[in-house]
Amino acid sequence: MSRRDRSKEDIILVAGASSGIGRATALMLNREGASVIACARRQEKLEELKDLAQRPDALFIETKDLASDIFGLPQWVHGLSNKYGRLSGLVFSAGIQKIVPLKALTLQQLRDMFEINFFAAMMLSKGFCDKRVNTGKGSSIVLVSSVAAVRGEAGIAAYSASKGALDSAARSIACEAGRDGIRVNSVLPGFLKTEMTEKWKDVYTDGYIAQIEKDTPLGPGSAEDAADLIAFLLSGASSWITGQNIVIDGGASL
Amino acid sequence: MDKKEFLEQVKEALQREEDLSESMALSDIEEWDSLAVLSMMSLFDQLFSVNVPIEQINKCSRVSDLMSLAGGMIK
Numbered sequence: 048m049s050r051r052d053r054s055k056e057d058i059i060l061v062a063g064a065s066s067g068i069g070r071a072t073a074l075m076l077n078r079e080g081a082s083v084i085a086c087a088r089r090q091e092k093l094e095e096l097k098d099l100a101q102r103p104d105a106l107f108i109e110t111k112d113l114a115s116d117i118f119g120l121p122q123w124v125h126g127l128s129n130k131y132g133r134l135s136g137l138v139f140s141a142g143i144q145k146i147v148p149l150k151a152l153t154l155q156q157l158r159d160m161f162e163i164n165f166f167a168a169m170m171l172s173k174g175f176c177d178k179r180v181n182t183g184k185g186s187s188i189v190l191v192s193s194v195a196a197v198r199g200e201a202g203i204a205a206y207s208a209s210k211g212a213l214d215s216a217a218r219s220i221a222c223e224a225g226r227d228g229i230r231v232n233s234v235l236p237g238f239l240k241t242e243m244t245e246k247w248k249d250v251y252t253d254g255y256i257a258q259i260e261k262d263t264p265l266g267p268g269s270a271e272d273a274a275d276l277i278a279f280l281l282s283g284a285s286s287w288i289t290g291q292n293i294v295i296d297g298g299a300s301l
Numbered sequence: 302m303d304k305k306e307f308l309e310q311v312k313e314a315l316q317r318e319e320d321l322s323e324s325m326a327l328s329d330i331e332e333w334d335s336l337a338v339l340s341m342m343s344l345f346d347q348l349f350s351v352n353v354p355i356e357q358i359n360k361c362s363r364v365s366d367l368m369s370l371a372g373g374m375i376k
């Protein structure tokens with residue numbers, strides 16, 4: 048048996064599973080044999096996900112607006128472990144991205160960004176790290192950050208700061224949770240072609256995409272590229288990796 | 302706050318499955334470690350707005366000693 052193998056007893060919560068990296072990760076983990084609890088705000092998107100799953104009987108959907116009750120998230124995660132069994136993995140892929148120049152940025156926008164991108168991640172991690180919730184040694188948290196956390200760009204100060212906070216937290220939580228055998232890492236994807244980039248054609252113009260292609264040695268990535276890394280970090284094959292912020296950007300930041 | 306409620310709060314802070322009693326020795330509690338001490342400091346701050354120095358918590362040997370740190374706020 049490979050250390051990458053999974054079984055139905057591997058129960059992994061994917062927050063932000065309705066689109067992009069979260070969706071690709073949920074489908075990949077399901078395909079690899081894990082039981083996946085897919086969480087997102089939009090019920091119809093989660094039902095679409097279940098229809099796409101190779102093993103729909105092992106993909107459970109939970110409709111939840113994480114920002115609606117951040118204080119109660121640890122208890123919510125506890126409730127999921129009572130319902131489905133102890134969790135072996137958590138993927139935090141929820142979040143919002145807004146391009147707002149500093150001169151237009153309001154405190155409320157900054158708070159909204161941190162509420163979902165950072166506070167929700169922290170409270171879910173807190174819930175997961177409760178020893179009554181996880182499977183102990185071998186369990187793993189992967190926080191989806193962004194290369195924006197380490198590479199400046201005009202208009203994304205709030206977004207990049209919220210992702211940088213995630214990366215810092217991952218390192219400290221790794222120190223704290225390591226004693227219980229829990230690993231914590233973040234992944235920092237670069238530009239990926241997703242449904243969001245398709246939708247934001249006015250921002251991600253053909254010219255912008257052409258420039259990305261020119262600046263990225265391996266060309267733009269896909270959500271599946273990031274999902275592969277996340278699946279690896281959730282598996283036994285990465286059992287000695289913790290507290291790391293791993294850039295996956297096709298070499299764009301080199 | 303009554304004693305029962307306080308014991309529940311400590312149990313939750315320690316993420317413990319079994320109940321706690323006043324007479325229990327802290328050294329017999331599996332979850333009692335350096336992070337538990339820091340969690341107690343945070344708990345006292347949250348529940349009673351009291352800043353308990355770490356040395357005082359480290360001096361406690363039983364659950365009842367923790368209660369006495371609340372300065373009469375546990376009935």
